[in-house]
Amino acid sequence: MFAVENGLQGDPRLQTISDAIRVIPHFPKTGIMFQDITTLLLDPVAFKHVVDIFVDRYKHMNISLVAGVEARGFIFGPPIALAIGAKFVPLRKPGKLPGRVISEEYELEYGNDRLEMSMEAVKTHERALVIDDLVATGGTLSASINLLERAGAEVVECACVVGLPKFKGECRLKGKPLYVLVEPSQLD
Amino acid sequence: MSGNKEEEDPRINGIKTRIRVVPDFPKKGIMFQDITTVLLDPKAFKDTIDLFVERYRNKNISVVAGIEARGFLFGPPIALAIGAKFVPLRKPKKLPGETIFEEYELEYGNDRLEMHVGAVEAGDRALVVDDLIATGGTLCAAIKLLERVGAEVVECACVIELPELQGRQRLKGKPLCMLVEYR
Numbered sequence: 001m002f003a004v005e006n007g008l009q010g011d012p013r014l015q016t017i018s019d020a021i022r023v024i025p026h027f028p029k030t031g032i033m034f035q036d037i038t039t040l041l042l043d044p045v046a047f048k049h050v051v052d053i054f055v056d057r058y059k060h061m062n063i064s065l066v067a068g069v070e071a072r073g074f075i076f077g078p079p080i081a082l083a084i085g086a087k088f089v090p091l092r093k094p095g096k097l098p099g100r101v102i103s104e105e106y107e108l109e110y111g112n113d114r115l116e117m118s119m120e121a122v123k124t125h126e127r128a129l130v131i132d133d134l135v136a137t138g139g140t141l142s143a144s145i146n147l148l149e150r151a152g153a154e155v156v157e158c159a160c161v162v163g164l165p166k167f168k169g170e171c172r173l174k175g176k177p178l179y180v181l182v183e184p185s186q187l188d
Numbered sequence: 189m190s191g192n193k194e195e196e197d198p199r200i201n202g203i204k205t206r207i208r209v210v211p212d213f214p215k216k217g218i219m220f221q222d223i224t225t226v227l228l229d230p231k232a233f234k235d236t237i238d239l240f241v242e243r244y245r246n247k248n249i250s251v252v253a254g255i256e257a258r259g260f261l262f263g264p265p266i267a268l269a270i271g272a273k274f275v276p277l278r279k280p281k282k283l284p285g286e287t288i289f290e291e292y293e294l295e296y297g298n299d300r301l302e303m304h305v306g307a308v309e310a311g312d313r314a315l316v317v318d319d320l321i322a323t324g325g326t327l328c329a330a331i332k333l334l335e336r337v338g339a340e341v342v343e344c345a346c347v348i349e350l351p352e353l354q355g356r357q358r359l360k361g362k363p364l365c366m367l368v369e370y371r
Binding site: 022024027028034036038041042043044047048051070071072074075076078079081082085086087088089090092095096097098099118120121 | 208210213214220222224225227228229230233234237256257258260261262264265267268271272273274275276278281282283284285304307
């Protein structure tokens with residue numbers, strides 16, 4: 001579900017956010033129009049809009065845990081967690097987290113990758129939000145949902161700044177709702 | 189904060205107690221300073237950010253540069269609170285646009301830190317943020333990148349310092365602010 005479908009139609013902040021995202025063609029490979037959020041981070045007003053919109057949505061949903069996917073989820077997750085009084089849990093590439101971890105494999109276009117989470121991160125029955133900068137295939141978010149559910153958390157929603165148009169409407173990932181601010185920006 | 193013998197802010201002890209030390213990670217002999225446990229305590233995490241924000245909000249900082257990946261946890265909240273831009277300094281090949289890089293030494297071999305061209309401009313006043321300073325190699329590379337494009341690095345800010353590694357001496361004369369020392 002996109003923000004415009006859920007009460008934010010006409011909200012000028014969404015256009016500001018969209019305009020602040022830079023498109024880099026053919027990165028990391030030919031055919032991909034990469035959505036570069038680093039230009040959004042250079043615009044303190046636009047960056048704050050992103051955080052404000054997510055905080056407004058989640059502050060009354062009793063979320064106790066925000067999980068962010070390495071590395072761009074680390075940029076958006078903590079400000080949201082801090083504002084709503086939730087803990088932040090980093091979901092990381094293999095070998096980065098110390099101590100006991102659980103891990104989940106997920107598919108890439110060629111081969112697999114793994115996401116890890118600390119076993120101490122979740123108390124059972126916590127209400128969790130998963131955040132990343134962009135959702136394309138949903139593979140990483142699905143792996144994130146699996147990790148949190150295996151640890152006993154209830155995933156309330158997944159949230160992304162950018163999402164492909166296929167995520168409009170009642171689209172769900174592993175049965176969980178998805179909330180997206182904007183569609184991919186186009187090249188000028 | 190920092191290295192001064194002033195009375196310590198009472199929030200610092202709360203943060204310190206939340207840091208988990210993990211022995212022999214990533215390899216034998218290293219006492220790893222795990223800050224993820226600070227992030228699990230909303231008050232400790234907020235206190236960490238507040239301490240830095242209070243220090244920097246009136247210093248006209250226009251850019252906060254965070255070092256991948258744990259600098260991304262602390263840099264953006266600080267940047268948002270003080271109205272500065274946030275610039276990620278990343279490992280090679282992660283940033284999609286045109287980049288400049290600075291090499292730095294590891295125990296065996298070298299690594300590189302990259303920054304997007306145009307993200308930081310001449311005259312920007314910069315703060316560099318990472319979770320921890322050890323030898324200072326990564327922070328030094330960050331300072332060099334920022335100075336090359338004409339920014340003024342005002343200070344480096346880290347949650348944890350390992351003073352025995354003397355990283356503080358490798359910051360090209362720039363001051364360091366840290367919250368917790370680990371000896």
